[in-house]
Amino acid sequence: MTLPQSAVSDLLDALRAGEGVDLVRESVRMVLQELIETEAAQVIGAARYERAPGRTTERNGSRPKLLTTKGGDVTVAVPKLRQGSFFPSVLEPRRRIDQALYAVVMQAYVHGMSTRSVDDLVVALGGTGISKSEVSRICAGLDEAIGAFRTRRLDHARFPYVYLDATYLHVRTEAAMVVSKAVVVAT
Numbered sequence: 001m002t003l004p005q006s007a008v009s010d011l012l013d014a015l016r017a018g019e020g021v022d023l024v025r026e027s028v029r030m031v032l033q034e035l036i037e038t039e040a041a042q043v044i045g046a047a048r049y050e051r052a053p054g055r056t057t058e059r060n061g062s063r064p065k066l067l068t069t070k071g072g073d074v075t076v077a078v079p080k081l082r083q084g085s086f087f088p089s090v091l092e093p094r095r096r097i098d099q100a101l102y103a104v105v106m107q108a109y110v111h112g113m114s115t116r117s118v119d120d121l122v123v124a125l126g127g128t129g130i131s132k133s134e135v136s137r138i139c140a141g142l143d144e145a146i147g148a149f150r151t152r153r154l155d156h157a158r159f160p161y162v163y164l165d166a167t168y169l170h171v172r173t174e175a176a177m178v179v180s181k182a183v184v185v186a187t
Contacts, residue, residue: 029074036088040079043086057083102138105130109139112170112178163187
């Protein structure tokens, strides 16, 4: 991967002039954009403005994509294609927040917070906010993992003693209501 010489020199000139360019954020944006362009060229079969016999489709503009990175928010241009679709592998579809924030969202959801309250929590933590559908999508994976754990088989080993205890927890039902339910713990 080679960054365009003019982009690197423009960045260095702006840094030397002291025009307030955030070097880390701009560097992250340039590297991500170049990775996206390289992958798009591989998918298309030709680089930008290149005529090649192995070309499968043409570019049809681009769409902006806002990414939240550790270096700050950056906007990259994701190329659109005339035929087919393209989404860079360096980006994850519909992923705009870090794993730590995912854990916070899941924990808040498990504790019964509404999706609007989860959005307020994300904003308070310094994020750009999160939609109700994004909270539901994040927690759908959590629901699958919990379901798999609940329905696992226990007949693979003998358990000589069984201790039972119960506690009441606030849980979210399938109807998205938070109710108090008894949880029986068997050891």
